[in-house]
Amino acid sequence: MFRFNAAISNLALEELPLIGNKYTWTNSQEQPLLERLDWFFVSVSWTLNYPGSTVHTLSRETSDHYPCVVKVSTDIPKPRVFRFENYWLLHDDFIQVMQHGWNVPTHHMDKAKKLVAKFKNLRRVLKAWQKTLSNLATVIANNKTILLFIDTLEEFRDLSIEEWNFRLLMRENLDKLLQQQLEYWRQRGKIKWVKLGDENSKFFHATATIQMKKNIYYLSPKFSGPRILQS
Numbered sequence: 001m002f003r004f005n006a007a008i009s010n011l012a013l014e015e016l017p018l019i020g021n022k023y024t025w026t027n028s029q030e031q032p033l034l035e036r037l038d039w040f041f042v043s044v045s046w047t048l049n050y051p052g053s054t055v056h057t058l059s060r061e062t063s064d065h066y067p068c069v070v071k072v073s074t075d076i077p078k079p080r081v082f083r084f085e086n087y088w089l090l091h092d093d094f095i096q097v098m099q100h101g102w103n104v105p106t107h108h109m110d111k112a113k114k115l116v117a118k119f120k121n122l123r124r125v126l127k128a129w130q131k132t133l134s135n136l137a138t139v140i141a142n143n144k145t146i147l148l149f150i151d152t153l154e155e156f157r158d159l160s161i162e163e164w165n166f167r168l169l170m171r172e173n174l175d176k177l178l179q180q181q182l183e184y185w186r187q188r189g190k191i192k193w194v195k196l197g198d199e200n201s202k203f204f205h206a207t208a209t210i211q212m213k214k215n216i217y218y219l220s221p222k223f224s225g226p227r228i229l230q231s
Helices: 002-010 044-049 086-090 094-102 111-132 136-154 161-188 201-218
Strands: 054-057 068-071
Touching (some): 086 094, 086 161
Antiparallel strands (some): 054 068
């Protein structure tokens, strides 16, 4: 058993929570002996891709074993948390929008409450402004299409002054958009091995996910546990 536990630990396997009956086997006697004989393990990558996976016990009919079914779920809850996008700082209208949100009047006399209210107003204004922004990838693709069209047109005839200047403006705009896109992905970059060394962060995230699901189920008032006859 020590070797078996060591193998599970070395493979970084995580146990799926068992929902339903606490035990999976009974000797079917008047004073039953109940045991947990069935265990279900998954890898870290499985937990990250299917965080909602659970094991449910079914009704026991003729066997002394409770049949179990593994339910796979890919539903990843996404909390509605406000995220400040760093690429907003490169947008031409950001300063004006930020000043507008910060200067919204508040009615608090306490300085701390006034500061909190200003940040709330700024968050509300930025969220509303974010909805008016076009999709960054779509805008970049449209700019590239226009530039390709102008370059193709130049192969057949000379460009006019207006077309030449328009292409310069489009290239400048594309440079700004690509810089914004770079900041967008840089903010979402999760490569931290330079700072964290070889720390297995995914394993800890998977462990936390499994533990959270166990706590949600077993701490729920609906869970009363199995009925066990006492000798």
